[in-house]
Amino acid sequence: MPRSFLVKKYFAKQKPNYSELECQNGEKRPQSLVWDLSVLPTLYLPASQTEPSANTGPLDLSSPSSLSSNASSSGEEDEGRTSDPPSPEPVHTYGPRQRMKCTGVMAHISPPEEEEERETPATAARPAFLCKHCPKEYTSLGALKMHIRSHTLPCVCTTCGKAFSRPWLLRGHIRTHTGERPFSCPHCNRAFADRSNLRAHLQTHAEVKKYQCSVCSRTFSRMSLLQKHSSSGMKWPAL
DNA sequence: CTGGGGAAGGGGCCC
DNA sequence: AGGGCCCCTTCCCCA
Numbered sequence: 696m697p698r699s700f701l702v703k704k705y706f707a708k709q710k711p712n713y714s715e716l717e718c719q720n721g722e723k724r725p726q727s728l729v730w731d732l733s734v735l736p737t738l739y740l741p742a743s744q745t746e747p748s749a750n751t752g753p754l755d756l757s758s759p760s761s762l763s764s765n766a767s768s769s770g771e772e773d774e775g776r777t778s779d780p781p782s783p784e785p786v787h788t789y790g791p792r793q794r795m796k797c798t799g800v801m802a803h804i805s806p807p808e809e810e811e812e813r814e815t816p817a818t819a820a821r822p823a824f825l826c827k828h829c830p831k832e833y834t835s836l837g838a839l840k841m842h843i844r845s846h847t848l849p850c851v852c853t854t855c856g857k858a859f860s861r862p863w864l865l866r867g868h869i870r871t872h873t874g875e876r877p878f879s880c881p882h883c884n885r886a887f888a889d890r891s892n893l894r895a896h897l898q899t900h901a902e903v904k905k906y907q908c909s910v911c912s913r914t915f916s917r918m919s920l921l922q923k924h925s926s927s928g929m930k931w932p933a934l
Numbered sequence: 935c936t937g938g939g940g941a942a943g944g945g946g947c948c949c
Numbered sequence: 950a951g952g953g954c955c956c957c958t959t960c961c962c963c964a
Contacts, residue, residue: 837950841952842944842945860944862952863954871940887940892940892941894956895938895939917938919959920937923937
């Protein structure tokens with residue numbers, strides 16, 4: 696995952712010291728990021744095409760029903776991008792990993808920006824900015840706008856057409872195409888494309904791992920493993 | 935079945 | 950105020 700690609704100066708902030716794990720080539724990548732906002736209108740679906748049920752289920756980007764309407768405009772999407780070669784199979788034709796929170800959003804994407812936020816009258820004293828695409832609400836417009844990007848997905852991969860809410864998500868995704876793995880483990884030299892994944896990996900080298908079962912004190916490298924452990928009846932470790 | 939890797943999403947902080 | 954980056958978390962898949 697992307698997340699933490701561009702190495703920064705967070706050492707200055709007394710954060711966990713991953714400095715030795717940093718990107719070896721530290722420089723910013725000149726990748727051809729292309730997230731043309733002109734793609735937004737093409738993601739918009741007229742209200743007549745939205746269905747109430749579309750709000751509830753997982754978004755299946757590979758499903759014609761969930762994205763068909765922009766499939767019809769997919770050609771235009773490509774034209775909207777900067778210098779990209781027109782992708783033959785544009786947005787949303789990619790593979791299996793279509794997880795999306797705030798599900799069903801694509802079916803409710805509306806014309807960008809101006810009317811995106813609305814303030815609840817009831818909370819006017821303490822403004823709450825509601826997303827019109829999902830039930831989420833925020834106390835700042837900035838936070839809401841950031842959230843709205845997860846609906847509009849303005850950052851589009853020129854290789855596969857997959858769309859992302861933020862540029863750095865796209866950068867991380869691009870690494871899955873390029874194979875770039877800037878974050879290497881000092882213990883085993885294994886390399887990762889994502890710093891968070893390296894961090895998780897580092898836990899596997901730790902004798903005492905970060906997540907501990909409160910019942911049996913067994914430790915796990917990942918929260919999800921601890922949760923699995925807990926929900927599986929918390930087997931006691933062999934002695 | 936469990937542990938681990940890969941990929942992705944979101945909120946928050948800093949500049 | 951907005952963008953960039955960081956951290957955390959989650960989900961899926963595979964060995």
